[in-house]
Amino acid sequence: MNANPKHVADPTRLRNQNLIGGQWKAALSGQSIAVENPANEEIIAQVPRGQQEDIDEAVKVARATFESAAWRKIRPIDRGRILENIARKVEEHAEELSWLESLDTGKAISFARVIDLPSTVDVFRYMGGWCSKLGGTTPPISFDGKEYHAYTRREPVGVVGAITPWNYPLALGSWKIASALAAGCTMVLKPTELTPLSTLRLAELCLEAGLPEGALNVVNGYGHEAGEALARHPDIDKITFTGSTVVGKKIVEYALGNMKRVTLELGGKSPSIVFDDADLDQVGLGAALAVFFNSGQICFAASRLFVQASVYDRVVEAVAAVASQFKVGNGQDTDTMLGPLVSRKQQERVLGYVQSGIEQGASLIYGGQKIGDKGYFLQPTVFADADQSMKIAQEEIFGPVVSIIRFKDEVEAIRLANDTTYGLAANIWTRDIKKAHRVAHRLQAGSVWINCHGVIDPAAPFGGFKQSGWGREVSEEGLAAYTEIKTVCALLDD
Ligand code: NAD
Numbered sequence: 001m002n003a004n005p006k007h008v009a010d011p012t013r014l015r016n017q018n019l020i021g022g023q024w025k026a027a028l029s030g031q032s033i034a035v036e037n038p039a040n041e042e043i044i045a046q047v048p049r050g051q052q053e054d055i056d057e058a059v060k061v062a063r064a065t066f067e068s069a070a071w072r073k074i075r076p077i078d079r080g081r082i083l084e085n086i087a088r089k090v091e092e093h094a095e096e097l098s099w100l101e102s103l104d105t106g107k108a109i110s111f112a113r114v115i116d117l118p119s120t121v122d123v124f125r126y127m128g129g130w131c132s133k134l135g136g137t138t139p140p141i142s143f144d145g146k147e148y149h150a151y152t153r154r155e156p157v158g159v160v161g162a163i164t165p166w167n168y169p170l171a172l173g174s175w176k177i178a179s180a181l182a183a184g185c186t187m188v189l190k191p192t193e194l195t196p197l198s199t200l201r202l203a204e205l206c207l208e209a210g211l212p213e214g215a216l217n218v219v220n221g222y223g224h225e226a227g228e229a230l231a232r233h234p235d236i237d238k239i240t241f242t243g244s245t246v247v248g249k250k251i252v253e254y255a256l257g258n259m260k261r262v263t264l265e266l267g268g269k270s271p272s273i274v275f276d277d278a279d280l281d282q283v284g285l286g287a288a289l290a291v292f293f294n295s296g297q298i299c300f301a302a303s304r305l306f307v308q309a310s311v312y313d314r315v316v317e318a319v320a321a322v323a324s325q326f327k328v329g330n331g332q333d334t335d336t337m338l339g340p341l342v343s344r345k346q347q348e349r350v351l352g353y354v355q356s357g358i359e360q361g362a363s364l365i366y367g368g369q370k371i372g373d374k375g376y377f378l379q380p381t382v383f384a385d386a387d388q389s390m391k392i393a394q395e396e397i398f399g400p401v402v403s404i405i406r407f408k409d410e411v412e413a414i415r416l417a418n419d420t421t422y423g424l425a426a427n428i429w430t431r432d433i434k435k436a437h438r439v440a441h442r443l444q445a446g447s448v449w450i451n452c453h454g455v456i457d458p459a460a461p462f463g464g465f466k467q468s469g470w471g472r473e474v475s476e477e478g479l480a481a482y483t484e485i486k487t488v489c490a491l492l493d494d
Contacts, residue, residue, distance in 0.1 A: 044103060055226055062214060080128040093201070126474070159185065163240075170199065186214065236260055268425060270426055279451070287319055287402075306407050323380040362385055413439070420466075
């Protein structure tokens with residue numbers, strides 16, 4: 001069944017333009033980038049191929065807005081109201097945005113409706129609440145025994161550059177936009193060239209919601225052009241990046257020039273750990289969703305599944321059975337569970353990993369095949385008898401492939417789970433409450449879920465240990481990363 005087209009925005013209606021200072025403008029070079037529907041390989045829109053000169057213009061506008069009285073003097077409570085208005089606008093347009101996100105990324109619209117859209121709305125609403133609560137402290141000063149009055153201020157870090165990936169462009173872009181605006185920053189955002197459409201529509205809605213022109217600017221383009229120009233820009237005070245670890249490391253180099261603040265949300269190779277005392281009726285579906293959701297294109301996909309030896313065969317069978325029942329298809333069909341991968345390049349990359357799993361001796365239990373001649377569909381793929389030495393167990397695949405590995409006891413499970421350069425997330429399946437928390441404390445991961453997975457909330461810090469990133473997003477910690485703390489100290493004695 002196809003989604004109801006009466007709510008639908010025509011993606012070609014979205015202008016082939018960047019948003020700079022409230023004005024829609026083509027790239028100064030006049031060049032554009034074609035945007036493809038990964039389900040049928042048709043071109044659905046064009047966006048500008050922004051370059052250095054477009055970034056320069058946007059940064060200038062964002063700086064002028066940041067310095068302007070019009071932006072600085074908005075009362076905190078009124079800035080919160082603007083964010084709340086954006087949340088409402090997104091709510092009003094939720095069906096249209098879900099459709100656009102599904103068309104552009106390929107993802108199942110049924111999940112865009114219940115995951116991507118609510119998390120977008122929630123983060124604007126949550127951060128809107130912080131605008132009027134972002135205060136400082138009054139540290140008691142001992143120093144030389146004289147009387148002082150000291151206080152801290154949380155000031156906006158300044159002009160923020162944001163770079164986003166293709167898997168959750170709307171929700172992940174909103175994390176950055178909402179946090180930056182709540183802190184009083186202005187922003188230049190470069191969405192991914194692969195799935196930029198929902199970001200452009202969101203920017204339109206932000207203006208309609210009363211966001212002052214120039215506070216949010218969107219420049220489309222390729223990473224090595226517009227992205228690099230933004231990350232290197234000497235008048236950008238902070239860069240916030242979500243994407244691969246390889247590019248994250250480049251961002252660090254680019255940022256060095258003016259030592260801009262850096263937040264990085266990077267890749268992962270997250271473990272699911274199933275103990276033999278787990279509720280095995282839940283585990284098959286839980287562990288399968290933890291890796292296959294969004295066709296595995298999730299930074300916290302639990303692509304390594306560690307199972308205690310005594311229940312290993314049963315869990316392998318259960319996960320394969322669930323995988324075989326997932327409907328792979330066009331994201332606009334409301335019964336689709338897994339849409340296509342985002343691009344041919346990504347499909348080929350994932351198929352390369354499937355091949356390496358076979359060559360390195362893992363047992364292919366289910367899947368591993370492309371589906372159809374058009375679009376980048378791939379079966380969910382289950383490998384058993386995998387071990388840590390295999391590429392499929394070490395490298396981020398970013399596709400629907402799980403490697404199932406045996407362990408004998410708690411100590412070994414923790415050792416194997418931590419044996420990776422990544423540290424984004426993990427989940428644990430057990431009925432033993434002491435063991436659950438003991439293991440959670442030992443795992444090197446930014447988020448640990450017990451008997452569940454992927455519980456992402458604007459109030460809960462999100463980010464990675466090790467090479468999964470620097471800093472945290474959303475939550476009070478994520479918001480603080482868009483501020484600088486200033487200590488002001490006054491001598492009171494004569
Ligand atoms: P990517 O690193 O290829 O691209 C991400 C963004 O960076 C895009 O906008 C791209 O244009 C830009 N970019 C590419 N090269 C650049 C350069 N040299 N300079 C500046 N910008 C550049 O990542 P992707 O393929 O879009 O997304 C998948 C990756 O993102 C995976 O590794 C995934 O784990 C990660 N991711 C992480 C999180 C998280 O919160 N930790 C969330 C989603 C995705």
